[in-house]
Amino acid sequence: MFKNLAVALALTAGLGAPVWAASDLGFESGDTSGWTLSGGATLSAVGSYSTNVVDEYDPGFVMPVSLSPVEGSQFGVLQMGPAPATSSLLPVSHDSTATLSLGAASRYGDVLYLRLLTADYFYSVAPSPGIPTYNDRVSVVYDGNVASPDVLSAADILNSGYTADSGWLGYALRPGTQQVSITLTNFHDIGGSNPPTLAIDFSAAPVPENSSFALMAAGLGVLALVGRRRQTSRA
Ligand SMILES: [Ca+2]
Ligand SMILES: [Ca+2]
Secondary structure: OHHHHHHHHHHHHHHHOOOOOOHHHHOOOOOOOOEEEEOOOEEEEEOOEEEEEEOOOOOOOEEEEEEOOOOOOOEEEEEOOOOOOOOOOOOEEEEEEEEEEOOOOOOOOOEEEEEEEOOOHHHHHOOOOOOHHHOOEEEEEEOOOOOOOEEEEHHHHHHOOOOOEOOOEEEEOOOOOOEEEEEEEEEEEOOEOOOOEEEEEEEOOOOOOHHHHHHHHHHHHHHHHHHHHHHHHHO
């Protein structure tokens, strides 16, 4: 019995080290090291972020937003690279991508938070009900599985009212996820660009502390001991 208890304690002792399984996603280190950027994307770790979201096609629209982290004291702000020049009257698109390989695979209960800021109402509302194809959007691909991304678009924001801010939306990370790739897509034409901005944060599933494991293991040990004594007294 004591041998079993010693093995159980030895096993649980090793669980103490990485408390947050995928903490780099929460930007708590205060930097963006580990992320790979493409398409001219810029990514900043910040404690707060304030801006006015504007719309070139609706000069009367100015929406101040002020963001705070969902979890911890830092979050990420992903912004588009410059829009390539175009003389097109029809919308053309460009992408900016940020990719992170997690240090430890995600676990059940881990949540990725995204908050999309975009006022690309021109393509969304005219003609009603809009041209969804041309919506500025963000798509998230897990472990290279491009067939099933999570997608959030300007139309999703518009559908919830006349706002340019999606609010923080949580996406359950699939257990075992080791790579997250986030792509912002901006549609623009000769009239303007109106690029989207994305805030990113993360909350990890709580991990039982070492002392809880030790208590649990000790409790199991007592139960085993009681069981053995009962067997012995019967014999
Ligand atoms: Ca955070
Ligand atoms: Ca746009």
